[in-house]
Amino acid sequence: MKPTDTSNPDYYHKVVDCQWACPAHTNVPEYIRLIANGQFSDAYMLNRKSNVFPAILGRVCDRPCEPACRRRRVDEKPVAICRLKRVAADHRDDITDRLPVAPEQKNGKKIACIGAGCASLTVANDLAPLGYEVVIYEALDKSGGLMRTNIPAFRLPAEVLDEEINYILDMGIDLRLNSPVNSMQELLDEGYDAVFVGSGAPKGKELNLPGREDTDRIHIGIEWLESVAFEHIDSIGEKVLIIGVGNTAMDCCRTSLRLGGKDVKVMARKPRGFFKASDWELEDAEEEHVEIVINHSPKEFVIEDGKLVGMLFDEMEYDINDQGRITDSRVIGEKFFPCDDVILAIGQENAFPWIERDLGIEFDQWDVPVVDAATFQSTREGVFFGGDSAFGPKNIIWAVEHGHQASISIHNHCQGQALTERLPRSMNLNSTKMGIHEWSYSNDYNPAGRRQMQHVDLSERFKKINIEVELGFSLEQVVTEVERCMNCDVQTVFFDKLCIECDACIDICPVDCLTITHSGSEEELRQRLSAPAENPEQDLFVSGDLPQTGRVMIKDEDVCVHCGLCAERCPTGAWDMQQFKINIPYAKDHQ
């Protein structure tokens, strides 16, 4: 293996698993340290810089950071990153004077955003401070998009949503509610300098089985949730079947319980492990006594005397191989489940009936617009897509990142720059050394387990539809949980010329991640380290030749707990613990 090029910001960035996994690259370890220090407002602002909606995301983020968290690989459960984000939001002071402001003097460019969801709001957040006039068109009479219509209020209270959306709107954004865009042609004719489509993926998938059209008690999940959010629906039958087992299904079943559902079942075609819902959303639904029925494939809606009485399912059996993949399946029976209502939550797609097909905006064979993955521009110059409308349903944090990237493109477009002229990421490394064995971060490993979020009692929570279930962390929980973070952004930086090969770092490393040996191919090296490096997704650091023997220092990044003992036991300062900061450029940096 060649010596590792640590001057490439990606190398150390990848070590910060949470930040690397976050689509918006939120600096998680740093905001956790700020929380530990009681600097809640600072932690909030650091979050806001990359993810724009910390209070919202602190409740409902899909948390790609947590499965990636290194803590999971040494201690089973990841740091409760998402919940700590909420802590920062819950305990922040008034931060309004720290928010970006739009200049009095506008730059003369006008941007139209379609849909007042997280993607468009991010575009507004990034461009308004640069002097752009931003107009947001929203079909409904409230802003927030799917964050408001599809996420029930018992998970995300309206006040939280309003507050963070208003931070953006207060910059003088021209939000036009009840203003559906019915023709792209007409919008383009209004002479906007750029158009951003952030209209989401608003079409729920259908399930065309016998009986579908013979009753009005079958609902499309996201439409039904929207009707509940706007109080057009306030009740449901006692027996409810939810078809599908994604996160929308979890919101549907829990909402049903609050509207009068007594016996709510989520019907899954496949076994556990193939569910699309996040583990924590499944847990929360099951805590509310929702039954998840596996291996049942929908066959027919059973209608008697014009009334839905239940559904017929094929009972399935699957062969699963060692890799956990389904290799074969068969029907082994048939089963009837009585019900009063059925909610379909089997996915959603984007739909653009309002975009004329002769505008130079190309659509692919699935009728999805062709969008550049880096610039988010469509095939028509000046028309950009982001969020679910760009590449299909993802989640809020992805939409935010799309918004950031599209903003850079829109800015470049309006300033006559090539869209591809984007600033590269750069990094800073700063030593955290404070004394002989003192560091500016808490390097003592805390073996405590993950803190459990407290919930409102089951007897209480169903009384109203908008009682927030999660109570937030207590002080004791915060104090412990922040110490579970291993500060993966404090990097073990190695200076090969200083090493005297005394083995002190290798001897002290609690997780056997260091080895001094002769170099070789990666595959072969991974087998002959102090402990075999069996996680190919985690890099090996390889130093240059060591001065005394010409061997190399190898570090398997996989389970390093960043305790800094290698640096503490190093007599020559060949190891140092340096805080890594990645600089992610935004539209404002492209001025």
Next chain:
Amino acid sequence: MSYITKPVARHPGQRKNSLGLTARDYEGGMSTLCAGCGHDSITAALVQAFFELEVQPHRVAKLSGIGCSSKTPAYFLSASHGLNSVHGRMPSIATGANAACSDLTYVGVSGDGDSLSIGLGQFAHALRRNLNMLYIIENNGVYGLTKGQFSASADVGSKSKRGIPNQFEPIDPVLTAIALGGSFVARSFSGDKHQLVPLIKAGMAHKGFALLDVISPCVTFNDHDGSTKSYKYTRDNFAEVNKADFVPHAQEITVKYDQGSLQPVTLHDGSRVFLRKVTEEYDPTDRSSASAYIQRHQQKGEVVTGLLYMNSDAPDMHATNNTVSQALRDHEYSDLCPGPDALKALQQGYR
């Protein structure tokens, strides 16, 4: 000195031995020695050797005297018996303990000051008696704990940190041991665990006094240019005469050896040490030629390492004294102390 303790987090793929213990279960407290001290590497080698030998920690007694080296036993096997003795007197304590409890594994850790200056007399007689123990000298050529004066093992001409050369002839523990009838004499280097770990294992399996002189650089007072006990000097002048592979009793030999250069030695407990010759002329079973070889090469500034002399047939202290095979600890009190009548009868026999 680190303020934190070693994190309890472990590598998820950490191996366990047949006792269900991981290598980390053989560790002790956090070292308070200087960062980069060779002694800590020897500690790590001991941990690895005990883990691989699948030793039950409570069947080990670790003993030491005074000095940096003698702090070491606190840093491994926290579940073992241990005693920090008076300076240089560890061999006496070990002799007493061994006399009473012959069935424990004894590991003594000493230094060049503790063994070659204040404790030279004790060291010499433990050797002569062939006390069954592993005796490690963590040899760095200086008195580290008193800020770097030359010790008795410092070579003539080796320079102190302030540039002053040593003028006194060194006492070489290896040559001393061979001369005094040591039955297992080896030298290694703290910076080479591939060599050190098998030698520790072989030394523990050897029935008799196993001397292991380990060059263990003092990173604070004796790791500069001009020192003959620095990391760099030791590496540059490292002269390995053989490579030891230790194969415990009843374990199948899976490695293939080139028979011509292989010297197998069977130990008392049935385990074997396979010595792969690095230097063709070197014979570790011939006392006088071994001694001459070491002296000759030492004069050239070489640090001769490996299993340097071995006699697995030499009787240990218990065999020489014809003591009972069972540890005294396991005898009934009445057998050990049969009372005044028995004493009288014994005294009568001498009249």
